[in-house]
Every structure is written in structure tokens, then in C-alpha cells.
Amino acid sequence: MIASRTRWQAACGLLALLAGGGAMAAAPPATASTDDLTALLARTAPNADRHVLKLAATALRCALQRPELGIKGERLGVIDYSRPSTEQRLWVFDLARQRLLFEEWVAHGRNSGGNRTEHFSNRDGSFMSSIGAFTAQETYMGGNGYSLRLDGLEPGFNDKARARAIVIHGAPYVNPTMARVQGRLGRSLGCPAVRLSVSRPLIDSLRGGTLVFAYYPDPQWLQHSQLLAPQCGEAGVAAR
Numbered sequence: 066m067i068a069s070r071t072r073w074q075a076a077c078g079l080l081a082l083l084a085g086g087g088a089m090a091a092a093p094p095a096t097a098s099t100d101d102l103t104a105l106l107a108r109t110a111p112n113a114d115r116h117v118l119k120l121a122a123t124a125l126r127c128a129l130q131r132p133e134l135g136i137k138g139e140r141l142g143v144i145d146y147s148r149p150s151t152e153q154r155l156w157v158f159d160l161a162r163q164r165l166l167f168e169e170w171v172a173h174g175r176n177s178g179g180n181r182t183e184h185f186s187n188r189d190g191s192f193m194s195s196i197g198a199f200t201a202q203e204t205y206m207g208g209n210g211y212s213l214r215l216d217g218l219e220p221g222f223n224d225k226a227r228a229r230a231i232v233i234h235g236a237p238y239v240n241p242t243m244a245r246v247q248g249r250l251g252r253s254l255g256c257p258a259v260r261l262s263v264s265r266p267l268i269d270s271l272r273g274g275t276l277v278f279a280y281y282p283d284p285q286w287l288q289h290s291q292l293l294a295p296q297c298g299e300a301g302v303a304a305r
Contacts, residue, residue, distance in 0.1 A: 099126050102160075106141070109165040110156045117145045120293060121278040124198045127297035128276055134218060135274050136200060142277035144171055144257060146182040146196065150250040151241070155259065157270050167267050172239050172250045172258040180249035185281060187217075187225050192254045195223035195231060196281045198292050201271035202227075209234035209258075213268040215277065222286050223279075231255050233271070235264025 102122040107115050121143045128136040139161045148154040155171040158164075173182040174193040186193035197219030204213050212234040217223030223231075236258035238251020257279070259267055271277060291298050 099123050102126065105160070105163055106143075106158060109158060109163060110143075110168065112153070112168065113143065113156055114145060114147075117143065117147070117280045120280060121276075124278050124290075124292040125276050127292045127294075128198065128218070130297050134200065136276050137274035140166075140270060140275045142201065142271050142275060144277070144279040146173060146185075146194065146279060146281040149180045150182070150252075151180060151244045151248070155257070157267060159270075166270050167263065169259055169263060169267065170239055170241050170244070170250060172236060172253045172256070174255035175252040177252075177255075182281065185222075185283065186255075187222055187229075189225065189229045194253075194255055194257065194279070195226055195229075196279050196283055196286055197223040197290060199223060199226060199277045199279065201233070201268075201273070201275045201277050204268060204272050207232075207234070209236060209256075210261075211235070211265050211268060213272055218292065219286070219290055221289070229255060231257075233257050233259065233264075233268055233277075235259055235261035237261060 099119065099122045103115065103119040106118040106122060121141060125138065125141055128134050129138050141158045141160055143156045145154045150173060153168050153170055155167065155169040156165060157167040159166050176192040177184045177194045182194060184193055185196050187195055195217060197217060199215040199217050202214045202216055204211060212232045214232050215226045217226035234256060236253065239258050239260045244250045287293060
């Protein structure tokens, strides 16, 4: 009960701040402005696509209205899979301090495409990436070193992420220098892998309940995502 109340207070404080109120003022999530959050994200990450940031803001706003998801609103991760792997397409925002923590390269699954990510799956053994919103959960030491488990929040699109072991981890094949030579980053088995040199601090910035939003302009996902629906929690067409 105390933990739930703490999450609620943190979410209210963040949303009140984004809505222009005092840092300690409590504003219900339903009345907070998605546009204010989008403006903050765009200001701190000017290289990111504003439309993608707006969808991420929409998903976060919805997730904060659903305490059963356990989302912490202080930070946000965004992946834009519509960009090629040779470009930086992962951002981590510190919303409480209104600053950008990371702007990074991220790999996709080997069966999702070459330089561009074009195919996605929720199926085990597909070796494809998944799209949609995730919660970043606990860390562990595995075959790829320090790693971060992800729980998918989108039924039918990424809700098998934990069972598939889709995690954030560092990998030597996420090498932008080599990518310029071979025309793409190395690819994972479906995980959003990052550079080894940034993996630990990046993982630590996300763990424990941060929303990670992985975007691609997939019509089925945009139409059926419960976190992007005009009425939060109901499937529908996302605002474009």
C-alpha cells in the first residue's frame, strides 16, 4: 500500500510539473497535458522525431493512470525503430530534472531486417525485435553480462518479452565505427542491445519500473495499442 501510494505521489508530482504547476502540487494524471510532456522531450532531444515523442508521451500518460503497471514516472526510454541502425535511435530522459541522459545506438533482431528494422514478432524463437511499451524491471548477470529484464505491456505485440528473454544488454557488435564500414550494426536475437561502454549506466538509469517505448509505424499496433488509445486502456487508433 505504501509503495503504491509512493508511485502515485511521484506520478502526480511529475505530471503537475509538466503541466506548469509547482513541483509538489498534485494534479490528477487525467488532466495532465500530453503536449507539455512532448514539448519537454523535444526540447531535450531535438534530434528525435517529435511524432514519436508524442506517442511515447501518450503511452506514459496512460501508463501512469494504471497503477497496476507499476510505472515510475521520473524517467522514460524511447526507441525509434523506424530509423536505421547506423543512426542513434535510443533516448533516455530524466523527466524529473528535465534533461537527456543518453542518445545511443541500439541493435535489433537478426530476422527483423538489415540496416533497417522492418519485421517484428512476439513469438519465441523468431529472433525478431518487438515493438510497443515495456517496463524495465530487474537486472541480472547472464551470458551477455549485466542485463535488464523487460516486461511487455502490449498484448499480442510484446507481452511474451520476458519469456523470450528480450532484455537490454551490452554487446561488442553495437559498434558505430564498424557499422559505417559494413552498412549496419551487428544484430541481436531480438534484444535491444547497446554499446558495452554505456550498458551499465544506461541499464541502471532504467531499471526498477521505467517505461521503455519502442516505436515503429506498424498499423496494427497503432490501432490496437491500449496505451495509445484515445480512451486510455481501450484499443483504438492512435492520434497522428
